[in-house]
Amino acid sequence: VGLSPNLDRQTMAEFSQKRGKRHGDEGLGSMVDFLLANARLVLGVGGAAVLGIATLAVKRFIDRATSPRDEDDTKGDSWKELSLLKATPHLQPRPPPAALSQPVLPLAPSPSAPEGPAETDPEVTPQLSSPAPLCLTLQERLLAFERDRVTIPAAQVALAKQLAGDIALELQAYFRSKFPELPFGAFVPGGPLYDGLQAGAADHVRLLVPLVLEPGLWSLVPGVDTVARDPRCWAVRRTQLEFCPRGSSPWDRFLVGGYLSSRILLELLRKALAASVNWPAIGSLLGCLIWPSMASEELLLEVQHERLELTVAVLVAVPGADADDRLLLAWPLEGLAGNLWLQDLYPVEAARLRALDDHDAGTRRRLLLLLCAVCRGCSALGHLGRGHLTQVVLRLGEDNVDWTEAALGERFLQALELLIGSLEQASLPCHFNPSVNLFSSLREEEIDDIGYALYSGLQEPEGLL
Secondary structure, eight states: OOOOHHHHHHHHHHHHHHHHHHHOOHHHHHHHHHHHHHHHHHHHHHHHHHHHHHHHHHHHHHHHHHSOOOTTOOHHHHHHHHHHHHHSOOOOOOOOOHHHHSOOOOOOOOTTSOSSOOOOOTTSOOOSSOOOOOOOOHHHHHHHHIIIIIOOOHHHHHHHHHHHHHHHHHHHHHHHHHOTTSOBOOOEEESHHHHTOOOSOOOEEEEEEEBOOOTTSEEEEEGGGSTTOOTTEEEEEEOOTTTSOTTSSGGGGGEETTEEOHHHHHHHHHHHHHHTSOHHHHHHHHTSEEEEOSSSSSOEEEEEOSSOEEEEEEEEEEESOSTTOOEEEOOOOOGGGGGSEEEOOHHHHHHHHHHHHHHHTOOHHHHHHHHHHHHHHOGGGTTOOHHHHHHHHHHHHTSOSOOSGGGHHHHHHHHHHHHHHHHHHTOOBOSSOTTOBTTTTSOHHHHHHHHHHHHHHHHOGGGGO
């Protein structure tokens, strides 16, 4: 990152004054200002800029660790500081001239050469300068990153699908023998790996465990109309109690206040997976090790094979419960939403991306894979999940712009800018449910960390690859 000396000192001085006013840290601010003001003499413009950014990050860390935040200590100031850094032109170091970097030896005349002009042999002409080093464009770096870090070997994908399918059959057989009174549908493995939306490694599979509910006995209630007031969720209400009293349905044992409780159902299945299933025997049959994850509130199975490691998420689902064919999941929710069902928008989002790409032979799904791989490889961006990145690509994907491979680098930078703008507002609306803010679960410190990483990536995109 290159900064002009005046802007460097001005930005850092303003930052030091603000932080000194808020936290009374005049001594540290004065020392930093002195260092920054004299860094250019020793380190040059580029070195002073790097020192300034590093000092800014260290001071923010010290302030957070030692002092409470005042009411006026808002994110806006930090985003403004980063905007100044972003707007500064990038100064590239000028390479030394060839005449100074390489010695030129005088050419002595050959004794046997005749006097007068002679033809010059192009093969023995001395080279006065070496060719310039190859500089890859952002587009070329993205394609190389896609080849090396995004694409999954076909053999690994096939093995993961084979293991997931075998586990699904074994688990379905166990559920039917353990809970013969509960009507479950066919266990279906799926998810990004099956839709070509998995990046880097075949390490995650979704396994849907659908409930078969009796038609006419159940209806959906939006979460905003319940006491939880949660727009992400739905309540599954038992109906027709006057004609089909409680106990007529095998799912009535999981009712809480007239609603089908996802919490009770999850607790029952978690205990069964942890204590009743003979995983060593199943793993021996399939040639791998399988065990339930006890650290997560989700129903997760960890699979270790000699050629890969796989996580299978067991998702208890209510599929197609209404005319809109919504998919609801039993999810470990907190508070008043604990008995509700989380609406799963992944199938709708994946279908929309596929339709948009099929319409114009676009690269929206490739962009999503690149973003997922970048966030996966950067610890500061680890809080950005597939759901966040999918919303960004969907919002960009609806625009009538160039989505060919040649514009992939431009769309990549555009996605970074959209993410930064959303972080500044601490708001990322869901594409198919705008009342849901997907950034609502992020803490302010996490937003700041992601914002700094993305600003740095926007200045030097190659650093993310």
